[in-house]
Amino acid sequence: MPLTAIQDYFTGDHAICYGCGSDNAHGLQVRTYWDGQYGTFHFSPQDYHTAFPGVVYGGLIASLFDCHCIGTAVAAAYEKEGRPPGSDPLIMYVTANLNVNYLRPTPMGSELMLKSHIIEQKGKKTVVACTLSADDTPCANATVVGIRAT
């Protein structure tokens, strides 16, 4: 597992994203650690991330999937080109499609783990799959279609 998340290489206009921008003090600070096969991210929901008593808000979960999967697409694209992550010219993807399945209520009070992998890299399109687990139990999964923007 790398010590630096892919989002930590983003600067300036690329660091303001609500989901993953390091310069966005109100953001979620999603961080994707790509090991060449999987992207991993841990997140601890706060009290204000609640939907129902004891249950994490689903829109938050969608946002975590969104930026973690785009981060996975970016990291995998650097690897495919044989370039160090974050090197210029910067590789960036945007979300074309985000599909979430909520399998069971995601509990508050547990650290969530998101684990992503690449389904397809073809031209400017990358498809990423991801599972969100709490206490080793899958609570939601997602597929994200990312399109290369830069």
Ligand SMILES: CCCCC/C=C\C/C=C\C/C=C\C/C=C\CCCC(=O)SCCNC(=O)CCNC(=O)[C@H](O)C(C)(C)COP(=O)(O)OP(=O)(O)OC[C@H]1O[C@@H](n2cnc3c(N)ncnc32)[C@H](O)[C@@H]1OP(=O)(O)O
């Ligand atoms: C909005 C982007 C502006 C430019 C951004 C530039 C730099 C970014 C700057 C800062 C960002 C920094 C950090 C951010 C990190 C993470 C961001 C979080 C993610 C987001 O928050 S990001 C915001 C939400 N996001 C949008 O605001 C996108 C709005 N949208 C569009 O800008 C276009 O819609 C676009 C570009 C998506 C596609 O336009 P296009 O013309 O390139 O597409 P095209 O027709 O060529 O299709 C090519 C292949 O994509 C497939 N494809 C296309 N659309 C699809 C869909 N909806 N579902 C499934 N597959 C789809 C086709 O089927 C084909 O696949 P195939 O090749 O296999 O046939």
